[in-house]
Amino acid sequence: MPIPLINSIASWFLKKRMHQIELFIKYPNEVQQDVLNGLIDSAKDTFIGKKFDFSSINCYKDFSEKVPVFSYEEFSDKIELARKGENNIFWSSKIKWFAKSSGTTNAKSKFIPVSDESLQDCHYAAGKDLLCMYLNNNPNSQLFTGKSLRLGGSKSPYEKNGTFYGDLSAILIDNMPFWAEFSSTPSNRISLMENWDKKIVKIISESLNENVTSLAGVPSWMLVLLNRILEKSEEKYISDLWPNLEVYFHGGVSFKPYLNQYMDIINKESMQFYEIYNASEGFFAIQYENNSNELLLMLDYGIFYEFIPMRVYGTKNEKIIPLYEVEKDVNYAILITTNAGLWRYKIGDTVKFTSTSPYKIIITGRTKHYINVFGEEVIIENTDNVINKLSSKYDLQIIDYTVAPVFMNKNKKGAHQWFIEFKKPPSKKINLSEIIDHELRQENSDYDAKRFNSFTLKKPEVIISKKGVFLKWLEINNKLGGQNKIPRLSNERKFIESLMKLNG
Secondary structure: OOHHHHHHHHHHHHHHHHHHHHHHHHOHHHHHHHHHHHHHHHHOOOHHHHHOOHHHOOOHHHHHHHOOOEOHHHHHHHHHHHHOOOOOOOOOOOOOEEEEEOOOOOOOOEEEEEOHHHHHHHHHHHHHHHHHHHHHHOOOOOHHHOEEEEEOOOOOOEEEOOEEEEOHHHHHHHHOOHHHHHHEEOOHHHHOOOOHHHHHHHHHHHHOOOOEEEEEEOHHHHHHHHHHHHHHHOOOOHHHHOOOOOEEEEOOOOOHHHHHHHHHHHOOOOOEEEEEEEEOOEEEEEEOOOOOOOEEEOOOOOEEEEEEEOOOOOOOOOOOEEHHHOOEOOOEEEEEEEOOOOOOEEEEEEEEEEEEOOEEEEEEEEOOOEEOOOOOOEEHHHHHHHHHHHHHHHOOOEEEEEEEEEOOEOOEOEEEEEEEEEOOOOOOOOOHHHHHHHHHHHHOHHHHHHHHHHOOEOOOEEEEOOOOHHHHHHHHOOOOOOOOOOOOEOOOOHHHHHHHHHHO
């Protein structure tokens, strides 16, 4: 298809969709209520709908009083029935697909239902909206003159009991229209390869001579791929290989620890970085403007949102609120009700609202990934900001990091232990413990209070990792490639001690 025609079609779609986005920005609560009404109506004759009397629900208050909150463990028995081919359990249409996810460190797999409605009205709609917003902000873009280098999961879908399961990226690729492959590299066959080492060789071989104009994938793994591409091509910078590269669409983990490295290897001042917030359970938010860390919460994808302030999360005072009651700069856990049949589901992520008109968020971490052993309430947003400042101020490139507590023992005070892998070890003149401590005290007042006069906490201990330790841990635990992530924070020492053992 000629490029001018593609641009013309994109321009038409852009104007139409931007009008719809402006509508939910202007009338967010009405749109969310419509979404909830539609979800309840669609599922009223399911097992879940009858059990909780969906037919009698007329407003949010009814919904919040009649339908309980579910964790995966509390919903898994119903998901297992659906995986065995039973229908009409928690959603009206047949669920054929299940996104397999093992979380960050947990070896036990989760199978998240993916309905036809969630594929079309959420995941694929979000992909179009991402392009829509990017093109709206960059009218001179030449995105469609080349291909998108995509880096997804490494598991092909498997069939069992007439249903299929696999990485979400594999499900999306398997259901995409045939023409979508023409604008992407590598091919679907290579994208779905399971063996990470063989897959990365094939990706490089197939993509090296393409005109790549965009990148899409998880930052940690895309960085591995791009460094390997530079080695193979013997080019100094990615922009030398792909001069028309203009944007990287990323998500899955915070981009802050990786920004300096991407700027260094791409070496292009005009390069754009666009963040997305998606998961197996749905696609939630998209960066709305150039050079911003704020994500617009997408309100018309068939997902109804609720929130729990983290200060009361998991306590007897836990309180669930709808979107219209959220406040800026409060850390919230997210609950979602979706067009794949998840009802008031705890997704495990935490966010803060930077704006309530429109509703914009930043991702702050996970409900289980924080450190609060000493009352310091350190979250991933805090440590990512510290890592970003450390990288920027001292020109350091950080491959990965994790933080765990050092517990009090008799007269020995507690501390935090940081395990960091650098691309190049820092000079011994740089006092990492001092710098990290100072920056974290600036970031988090609770940590600062616990550090006052070293009354509760000592300065952090910093261990510099040998090269490749994080990668070795991922390989041993069968987590190479795709959507797999390193856990940043933990209230226990199991993960950091496994890394220290590999570190020797």
